[in-house]
Amino acid sequence: MSAPAVDADLDPARLRSWWAHRQGLDGSLAGAAPAQVLARTGWARSVGGAAPYLGLFARAGSSRAEVDAAVAAEEIHELPSARGCTYVLPAGDFALGLAVGAGAPAGELAAARKHLDVTDAEIETLNAAVLAALETAAAPLDPAALKDAVGEAVRSLGEAGRKRGVSTTLPLALGLLQSAGEIRRVPVNGRLDQQRYGYVRWTPPAAAFAEADVELARRYFAWAAPASLAHFRWFSGFTAARARAALAPLGLLPVAGADLLIPAELADPFADHRRPVEPCYTLLAGIDGVHLLHRELARLVDTADADRPVPGAKAGRVFGSDADPQCHVIVDRGRIVGFWEFDPEAGELVHSLFVPQDAALGAALARTEAFVRDDLGDARGFSLDSPKSRAPKLAALRTAMQEG
Structure with missing residues (x-):
C-alpha cells in the first residue's frame, strides 16, 4: 500500500519561501554556532572560495574569526564527502562524510592501476611512509614537504600521468588516507578560502550509524525536502538503484501534484507554511x-x-x-x-x-x-x-x- 500524498499549496513563491526557511535564511538561526548551522541546513560546498563564510554569516551572523575558531577546534572541518567533493561538515557528520566519499579516491586508484601501471603494493608502501612522516612531524606537512620526507616511496608518473592530472603517486595516497580518516588536510593559515594546505595525522570521531547511504539520505531530506529522487542523486552521486535503496527505509511521503518527497515529520509544517509578507x-x-x-x-x-x-x-x-x-x-x-x-x-x-x-x-x-x-x-x-x-x-x- 502506497503512502498517502501530502496535499500542499505548490505555488512557486511559497515553495521557495519554505526552502529558504529550512535553510535558515529567515533569521531563525541567528547566533547559532557554525556546527549547529551546518547540521541543520546541510554541508557547505567548499572550492577554495568564500562560500562557507558567506553562508554562515548570512544564516547566523558568524564572523570569520568564529568560523576559523570552529575549524581549529575541529567542531567543523573541510572533508572529501558526497561525490568525492569537498564540503565543510559538522563534527557529528565527519565519519559519514568520509564514508560516502570513499568511492572517489578508490576510483582514482583503479584508473591509475589501469592506465599508469600503479600497483597496490607501491601505494601501500607510500601510505605507510606518509603516516610515518606525519607521526613525527612537529607541524603540518604540505605536499612538497611530504614528498621530501617519503623520498623514493613516491614515484613520478611521467608524461602519461601529467596528461591524466596525476604527476606522482603522492596524490593517490593522500586521497586514500584522507578518505580513511587516517590524515586530514588543514589550511596553512587557518582559512577556508585560500587553498594552501598541510597534512596531519588524525583519528576522526567513530561512526554512529549502521548504513551510510541511508544516513546520508536521512540528512539530505531533512535539509532539502521536499526534493525528488533526481535531486538526491545529484547530491549523493548515487546510481538510481542505490539511491532508491537508501530512501526505502525512510518512509518518505510523496507531495501531491509534484515529483517531490518529504519526511513524515515535516509534512504538516510544510503544508501549514505561509510565505512571510515582509522581504528578508x-x-x-x-x-x-x-x-x-x-x-x-x-x-x-x-x-x-x-x-x-x-x-x-x-x-x-x-x-x-x-x-x-x-x-x-x-x-x-x-x-x-x-x-x-x-x-x-x-x-x-x-x-x-x-x-x-x-x-x-x-x-x-x-x-x-x-x-x-x-x-x-x-x-x-x-x-x-x-x-x-x-x-x-x-x-x-x-x-x-x-x-x-
Missing part, C-alpha cells in the same frame, strides 16, 4: 546550499527574471539558461532577486538588482559589504577566482548600478 534579504555565494542541494536553478528564479543577461558573459546568454549562477546571488524568501560581486581594489560590493532597493535591501547590501571588506578581504567564488578574472562581471554590475 540575504547575500549568498552562487554555490550556496539553497541552490546547490537541488541544483535546479529554475526553482529559485522568477519567470520574469529568466531572460536577464548573465553579467560579463557573451551577448545572448541569459540567467534562466544556466545550471548554476555565474555570480554571487541576493535572495529574498528563496527567490533570487539580484547578482553581486566584491571589488577588493575599490573595497566595495557591486550588484545588479531585479527589484527596487528598499531600506531592508540596502541594509543587507551594506552589512555584507562590511563583512567581506573587513573580515574576508574578498569574496572569491572558487580557488582560481580573482579580481582580474572577474573584471568583466564587475564592470557589468557596476554599469547596472549606474543605470539603476
Whole structure:
C-alpha cells in the first residue's frame, strides 16, 4: 500500500519561501554556532572560495574569526564527502562524510592501476611512509614537504600521468588516507578560502550509524525536502538503484501534484507554511546550499527574471539558461532577486538588482559589504577566482548600478 500524498499549496513563491526557511535564511538561526548551522541546513560546498563564510554569516551572523575558531577546534572541518567533493561538515557528520566519499579516491586508484601501471603494493608502501612522516612531524606537512620526507616511496608518473592530472603517486595516497580518516588536510593559515594546505595525522570521531547511504539520505531530506529522487542523486552521486535503496527505509511521503518527497515529520509544517509578507534579504555565494542541494536553478528564479543577461558573459546568454549562477546571488524568501560581486581594489560590493532597493535591501547590501571588506578581504567564488578574472562581471554590475 502506497503512502498517502501530502496535499500542499505548490505555488512557486511559497515553495521557495519554505526552502529558504529550512535553510535558515529567515533569521531563525541567528547566533547559532557554525556546527549547529551546518547540521541543520546541510554541508557547505567548499572550492577554495568564500562560500562557507558567506553562508554562515548570512544564516547566523558568524564572523570569520568564529568560523576559523570552529575549524581549529575541529567542531567543523573541510572533508572529501558526497561525490568525492569537498564540503565543510559538522563534527557529528565527519565519519559519514568520509564514508560516502570513499568511492572517489578508490576510483582514482583503479584508473591509475589501469592506465599508469600503479600497483597496490607501491601505494601501500607510500601510505605507510606518509603516516610515518606525519607521526613525527612537529607541524603540518604540505605536499612538497611530504614528498621530501617519503623520498623514493613516491614515484613520478611521467608524461602519461601529467596528461591524466596525476604527476606522482603522492596524490593517490593522500586521497586514500584522507578518505580513511587516517590524515586530514588543514589550511596553512587557518582559512577556508585560500587553498594552501598541510597534512596531519588524525583519528576522526567513530561512526554512529549502521548504513551510510541511508544516513546520508536521512540528512539530505531533512535539509532539502521536499526534493525528488533526481535531486538526491545529484547530491549523493548515487546510481538510481542505490539511491532508491537508501530512501526505502525512510518512509518518505510523496507531495501531491509534484515529483517531490518529504519526511513524515515535516509534512504538516510544510503544508501549514505561509510565505512571510515582509522581504528578508540575504547575500549568498552562487554555490550556496539553497541552490546547490537541488541544483535546479529554475526553482529559485522568477519567470520574469529568466531572460536577464548573465553579467560579463557573451551577448545572448541569459540567467534562466544556466545550471548554476555565474555570480554571487541576493535572495529574498528563496527567490533570487539580484547578482553581486566584491571589488577588493575599490573595497566595495557591486550588484545588479531585479527589484527596487528598499531600506531592508540596502541594509543587507551594506552589512555584507562590511563583512567581506573587513573580515574576508574578498569574496572569491572558487580557488582560481580573482579580481582580474572577474573584471568583466564587475564592470557589468557596476554599469547596472549606474543605470539603476
